[in-house]
Amino acid sequence: MAKRKPFRIASLFKLLAMVAVCFWSGLPIALIFISSLKLPRDIFASPPSLFFTPTLDNYARLWAEAGNIFQGLLNSLIVTIGTMSLAVLVSLLAAYAYSRYRSRWLSVSAFFLIAIRLIPPIVITIPLFPAVNALSLNDTHFILIILYTAFFVSLGTFVMRTFIDQIPRELDEAAIIDGATRLQVITKVILPLSAQGIVAVAVFIIVFAWNEFLFAFIFTSSFAKTAPLALAELNDSFDGVQWGVVFSAATVQLVPILLFIIITQKYLVAGLTAGATKG
Amino acid sequence: MKGTRIAIAPYVLIAPAQLLVIALIFIPALYVLFLSFHTSSFGAQPIFVGLQNYAAILNDGYFWRALTNTVIVILIVVHAEILIGLGMALLLASWKWGRPAILAIILAPYAVTEASAVVIWRFLFDPQMGVVGQALTAMGLPTLEWAVEPMHGLIMVSLLSVWLHLPFTFIILYAARLAIPTDLYEAGAIDGATPWQQFRRLTLPLLLPAMLIAMLFRYIFAFRLFSEVWLLTGGGPARTTEVSAVYLYLEAFRYHSFGTASATGWLLVLASFGLAYVYLRSIYKEMFRGQA
Numbered sequence: 001m002a003k004r005k006p007f008r009i010a011s012l013f014k015l016l017a018m019v020a021v022c023f024w025s026g027l028p029i030a031l032i033f034i035s036s037l038k039l040p041r042d043i044f045a046s047p048p049s050l051f052f053t054p055t056l057d058n059y060a061r062l063w064a065e066a067g068n069i070f071q072g073l074l075n076s077l078i079v080t081i082g083t084m085s086l087a088v089l090v091s092l093l094a095a096y097a098y099s100r101y102r103s104r105w106l107s108v109s110a111f112f113l114i115a116i117r118l119i120p121p122i123v124i125t126i127p128l129f130p131a132v133n134a135l136s137l138n139d140t141h142f143i144l145i146i147l148y149t150a151f152f153v154s155l156g157t158f159v160m161r162t163f164i165d166q167i168p169r170e171l172d173e174a175a176i177i178d179g180a181t182r183l184q185v186i187t188k189v190i191l192p193l194s195a196q197g198i199v200a201v202a203v204f205i206i207v208f209a210w211n212e213f214l215f216a217f218i219f220t221s222s223f224a225k226t227a228p229l230a231l232a233e234l235n236d237s238f239d240g241v242q243w244g245v246v247f248s249a250a251t252v253q254l255v256p257i258l259l260f261i262i263i264t265q266k267y268l269v270a271g272l273t274a275g276a277t278k279g
Numbered sequence: 280m281k282g283t284r285i286a287i288a289p290y291v292l293i294a295p296a297q298l299l300v301i302a303l304i305f306i307p308a309l310y311v312l313f314l315s316f317h318t319s320s321f322g323a324q325p326i327f328v329g330l331q332n333y334a335a336i337l338n339d340g341y342f343w344r345a346l347t348n349t350v351i352v353i354l355i356v357v358h359a360e361i362l363i364g365l366g367m368a369l370l371l372a373s374w375k376w377g378r379p380a381i382l383a384i385i386l387a388p389y390a391v392t393e394a395s396a397v398v399i400w401r402f403l404f405d406p407q408m409g410v411v412g413q414a415l416t417a418m419g420l421p422t423l424e425w426a427v428e429p430m431h432g433l434i435m436v437s438l439l440s441v442w443l444h445l446p447f448t449f450i451i452l453y454a455a456r457l458a459i460p461t462d463l464y465e466a467g468a469i470d471g472a473t474p475w476q477q478f479r480r481l482t483l484p485l486l487l488p489a490m491l492i493a494m495l496f497r498y499i500f501a502f503r504l505f506s507e508v509w510l511l512t513g514g515g516p517a518r519t520t521e522v523s524a525v526y527l528y529l530e531a532f533r534y535h536s537f538g539t540a541s542a543t544g545w546l547l548v549l550a551s552f553g554l555a556y557v558y559l560r561s562i563y564k565e566m567f568r569g570q571a
Contacts, residue, residue, distance in 0.1 A: 014370060018381070021367055026384045028399045028442065029391065031410070035402070044408055090295045097292035106289055107566045109297060114562055116304050118551045120503040122524045123544035124307035126531050127314065130321065131307075150303035153296045182288050211392035213506040218532070232394040232510055243402065250395040258390045262383050269382075272447060273454040276492050 032254065036247035043243050058244035062252070069249045072230030075141065076210055076253075079226060082145035083152070083209040084202050090149065091156030091201060092194075096186050098157065099164040100172065110158075117154040121147075125218050132219060139223045144216060148209050156201045159274045163197025164190060200271030203264045210257045227253045308548065314541035321535055332542035336530075341518050342543065345526035348433055352504060352522060355437040356444070357497045361490055363441070364448035369482065372456045389446035393506035400439040401425075401511070425512065429519035432512045436520070440507050444500075448493045455489030456482070498554050502547070523547060 035043055037054040045052075062069060098110055128147075129138075137143045167190060175185050191198075216226040234249050261268055315332055317325035336342045371381060388396070406412040406422045415422045425435040459482065467477050505524035508514060514521035514529065521529070523543065531540035552559070 014373070017366070017370055018374065021370065022381065022384050024442070025387055025445075027410075028396075028403060029387050031402065032395065032399055090299065093292040094296035097289035101289035103286075103289070104567075106293070109293055111559075111563055111566055112305075113296065113300060115552075115555075115559060116300050116308075118499060118548075118555050118559075119304055119308050120524065120544075120547050120551060122503065122505055122527055123311055123547055124304055126527075126537055126540050126544055127307045127310040128303070129532070146299065147303060150299045153299055157296055182292075207390060211390075213393050213510075217506075217509075228392040228394050231392065231398075235394060235398055235510070243408070246398055247402075250398055254391060254395055258387060261386060261390045265379070265383060265386065268386065268389075269450055269454065272450050276451045276489075276496060 029254070029258070032247055032250050036244065036251045038244060040244055058248035059252075061242075061245050062248045066230075066234050066245065066249060068225070069227065069230050069234065069252065072225055072227035073252065075220075075224050076227040078141050079144045079148070079224070080206055080209040082141060083148040084205050086145060087149040087152050087156050087205050088198055088202055090153050091160050092191070092198065093186070094153070094157040095160035095164050096190055099161050100169065113154045113157060117151065121151060121214055125215070129218060139220050139225075141224045143219050144209075144212075144224065144226070147215050147219070148205075148212060152205050152208060155275050156205065159201050159271055160194065160197050162274045163194045163200070167193045196267070196270070199264065200267040200274065203261070203267045204271050204275070207257060207261060207268075311541045311544045311548075314537050315545045317538055319537040319541075325538075328538065332538040333546075336539050336542050336546075339539075341521065342526060344519065345514075345521040345523050348520060349502065349504065349522040349524075352433055352437050352440065353498060353501045355434075356440045356501050357494055359437070359441050360445055360448040360497060361452075361494055364445055364452050364493070365486070365490065367445075367449050368452040368456045369478075371453060385449060386446045388442055391443060393443065394510055396439050396443050397507065397510040400435065400442070404435065427516065429516070432520040436504075436507050436511055439511070440501070440504065443507070444497065448497060451489050451493040451496075452486060455486050459485050495555065495558050499551055502551060502554065 036058055037056070038052055039055055039057060042052040094113075098106065132138045132143055171189050171193075172185050175189050176182075180188065211228055212226070213228045213232070216229045217232075220226060220229065231246075231249050231253055235246050314325060316327060316329060318328050318332070319325040367385065371378065371385070374381065391399075401409075403409045403411045404423045404425065406416055412422045423431045423435055425432045463481055464477060467481055472480070503524055504522050505528065508520060508522050508525050509528070512520045514525045524547070527540050527543040527547065530536050530543060
């Protein structure tokens with residue numbers, strides 16, 4: 001019995017630590033939602049009010065006064081879907097090549113792909129900004145899609161490769177003996193069997209593209225302005241006064257992607273882990 | 280015939296990926312190197328000036344201020360993340376119930392964009408409205424004057440940076456912890472190892488590779504820090520909270536001095552490769568193992 005007491009203290013300590021962890025991670029997000037449902041007088045209440053009458057007032061004002069947030073969400077959706085499709089396609093093809101073929105030049109190119117990803121994104125904006133303007137690609141969804149893809153194709157390729165490596169080569173060879181081309185092998189054999197890897201890659205690319213700020217800030221201004229940028233501008237223009245509206249804007253930007261990562265949690269974990277250990 | 284097909288196919292397959300990376304990252308990066316030896320601005324022909332741009336930024340107090348700030352923030356953020364992430368990973372691994380729900384809560388900040396993170400952390404520390412701000416005031420402690428005090432601004436940036444990126448660090452360590460076979464712990468328990476001995480002799484050495492990987496990635500990515508600072512303080516007051524990426528942005532897009540911006544950029548590239556040297560070398564060795 002003497003051994004039980006310290007054990008109990010240890011569990012109490014663990015419980016407290018776990019409560020602290022959940023507060024640290026979850027409380028700031030919970031406050032975004034809760035505050036978005038508060039009238040200004042409840043937001044400014046001291047001490048913070050737990051009981052208040054929820055209102056959709058802030059959302060109505062967001063719709064009326066800062067409608068470009070919704071345009072931003074649409075732009076973010078376009079850019080996110082575009083990036084995901086392009087990055088997954090390009091990564092899948094490259095991953096197949098790196099998984100199934102060996103040669104010195106392939107190794108060199110794989111090393112190049114990994115090394116190039118270490119270049120900080122802001123560095124390349126210096127020459128790209130005038131170049132993008134000259135090509136009239138500024139403020140388009142297209143420029144964001146190809147830039148995001150360029151920065152994520154390396155991670156995407158090597159995460160996908162770890163999944164393709166697990167598919168037995170005998171399946172490729174059997175298909176080729178049956179008269180399939182390499183492209184058919186990829187679409188008919190590899191694609192269905194590496195579905196998990198494709199989802200894992202898609203998930204972190206989607207989260208990145210939905211939330212990215214730097215490139216959106218430099219390359220878009222109105223037509224293709226994404227939600228994070230619209231949110232940042234709203235935050236600046238309403239400085240300190242319109243917290244409720246800002247929180248409602250943050251909520252509409254956050255809820256879709258938060259639900260998405262909760263649903264795809266398993267793949268997110270798999271993708272991030274594979275990316276850190278293999279890429 | 281078969282030989283040529285095998286030789287060409289992989290290069291066709293990697294071509295789209297390589298072309299994107301070459302056109303959008305590699306060539307621009309080389310052009311930045313070229314620009315760093317020239318004076319250049321919008322619509323002006325670059326003029327060769329040798330190492331003048333590098334001399335100019337190395338003699339610029341703001342450059343050193345920004346670099347010092349970057350280093351301070353990286354040192355706080357990365358090490359805090361590794362320590363907290365390790366604690367959280369070990370805690371959750373030994374937890375009995377509700378693990379998927381807790382995991383979802385821990386991962387949630389991963390879904391938050393920097394602009395929202397800035398809003399919520401400003402709100403939390405607001406002396407009048409914020410939970411943390413009010414608690415600090417109630418306890419008679421000073422609150423974070425992030426808009427006035429440079430060091431407070433950097434602490435605030437570090438706090439919200441840790442909050443945003445902890446899910447990544449955590450998940451690497453958590454996955455590594457779950458990969459340790461339980462029979463190792465059972466064997467340790469049979470041999471009468473105390474929890475501390477188990478941690479010291481078993482958990483820590485086995486988690487070390489994952490900790491180093493997480494740390495390396497976070498060093499490289501924390502070095503790019505831009506949005507959090509830009510959205511919180513804009514580098515102010517009076518350029519005191521600038522970090523290197525903000526310095527580069529201002530040189531390029533506010534002062535239109537592409538030469539000095541490029542010199543800063545190229546130093547950032549070199550620093551990133553320097554940080555990643557060990558990592559790149561190990562990847563290189565692995566890739567070319569057994570190839571003449």
